[in-house]
Amino acid sequence: MLNFAANLSFLFTDRPFMERFVAAKNAGFDSVEYLFPYDYPAQQIKEILNDSGLEQALFNAFAGDWDAGERGLAALVGRESEFKASIEQAASYAEVLGNQRVHIMSGLADFTDSNAFETYLSNISWAADQLKLSGINALIEPINSRDMPGYFLTTPAQAGEVIQLANRANLKMQFDLYHAQIMCGDLVTHLERYWPMIDHLQVASVPHRNEPSSGEINYPYLFSWLDQKGYQGFIGCEYRPKTTTLEGLGWLSEYKRSFNG
Numbered sequence: 001m002l003n004f005a006a007n008l009s010f011l012f013t014d015r016p017f018m019e020r021f022v023a024a025k026n027a028g029f030d031s032v033e034y035l036f037p038y039d040y041p042a043q044q045i046k047e048i049l050n051d052s053g054l055e056q057a058l059f060n061a062f063a064g065d066w067d068a069g070e071r072g073l074a075a076l077v078g079r080e081s082e083f084k085a086s087i088e089q090a091a092s093y094a095e096v097l098g099n100q101r102v103h104i105m106s107g108l109a110d111f112t113d114s115n116a117f118e119t120y121l122s123n124i125s126w127a128a129d130q131l132k133l134s135g136i137n138a139l140i141e142p143i144n145s146r147d148m149p150g151y152f153l154t155t156p157a158q159a160g161e162v163i164q165l166a167n168r169a170n171l172k173m174q175f176d177l178y179h180a181q182i183m184c185g186d187l188v189t190h191l192e193r194y195w196p197m198i199d200h201l202q203v204a205s206v207p208h209r210n211e212p213s214s215g216e217i218n219y220p221y222l223f224s225w226l227d228q229k230g231y232q233g234f235i236g237c238e239y240r241p242k243t244t245t246l247e248g249l250g251w252l253s254e255y256k257r258s259f260n261g
Contacts, residue, residue, distance in 0.1 A: 001259050002226060004252060005031040005057040007202075007238040011245045018048060025052045027249060028256075033058040033236045036066075038089070042096035049097065056099040057234040058139070058174075058200055061127075062086035063105045071143075072105025074127070075120035075152040079107075087127045091134045101200055101234075102131060103139045103174050106152035120152060121165055128168035137199050141174035144182040147209075155183050156190050163197050172199030176238065181206045181217055188225060201231070204239035211239055213251035223255055 006024035008017065015023060018040065024032050030053075037045055037059050049056055063086075064070030064079075073083040090102045104127055109116040128138040142159050143151045153159055159173045175198045177187055184190060191198070205215030212219040226235075241248040 002223060002231065002255070003031055003057075003234050004029060005033045005055075005234045005236045007236050008032050008034040009036075010238050010240055014244065018044075021048045021052045021054055023245075025054055027246060028252060029054070029237075031055040031057045031234055033234070033238075035060050036062065037093055037097070038062060042093045046096050046098070056097040058099060058101045058103060058236060059090075059093070059097075060103045060105060061090040064107065070107065071148060071151060072107035074104055074123045075106045075109040075116045077109075077115050077119045080119070080123060083123050084126065084130075087130050091131055091136060094131075094136050095134050100135060101137045101139050101172075101174075103141055103200075106140065108150040109152040111152055111154070111158055116152065121162060124162060124171065125166045125168060128166065128171040132168070132170045137170045137172050138168070139172050139174040139200055141176060142179055142183065143176070144179040146182055147179075156180060156194050157184075160194055160197060173197040174200045174202065176202040176204075176236075177217060177222065178202065178204035178206055178209060178239070187217070187222065191225075195229075198233075200233055200236065201226075202236040202238045204237075209240050210242045211248040211251050212237075213248075213254075219251070220255075220258070224258075227259065 006029040008020040012020040012023040032054050063072045073079045094102055106120055131138045140159050142153050142155050145154050163171050173194055203212040205212055206217050
């Protein structure tokens, strides 16, 4: 059975962040992810994970001044020392929380700019080496240019190129089906092509980024395909509920019924 992780930055947002863990467990999730944990001590989050019986799947390294529009540091020329500090911070949190994946956002830069590309490749390679010391995979994610204009990494092909050039065994792709559908479509073909590189999946409907139960992506087909493929990783539920999180979870119940026959 597929392991769906509730993204607590998107789901259960009608309650304070630290109350969302128990809400996710009560709703049928066994794992969680979110954007950033750094507003809270790692040990405090770990205690909530333990008490609720949840597994920590993923979080992001610090991505700069989010409120000012920054979306990562890895491709930003001149920010290398800040980037390295963010990776050291992420590793220390991951060691406490027990997750083996950290998503590293690239930032707003031009993929065709040689200085930005060289900075990104150097930073990502360094980060992978540092995270490997703690048994952690470094993940990079293509994000569609409609939702995040100017983002450095926008397609699976670009992410695949970086992974090949860096040549680090623990540098993997975070493949968000929502972003990939907007940028290139043909999802199963792209999943097959990059399967050895993929270490985390995320889902949402297209075009409105709601529950994976409507829109143009045939999620029942994809979930069945992933089951048959034997996918053992997490699938992050990074979508915006149409109404409330609980009212929109019929898709998860339907998947569990179909899996159990």
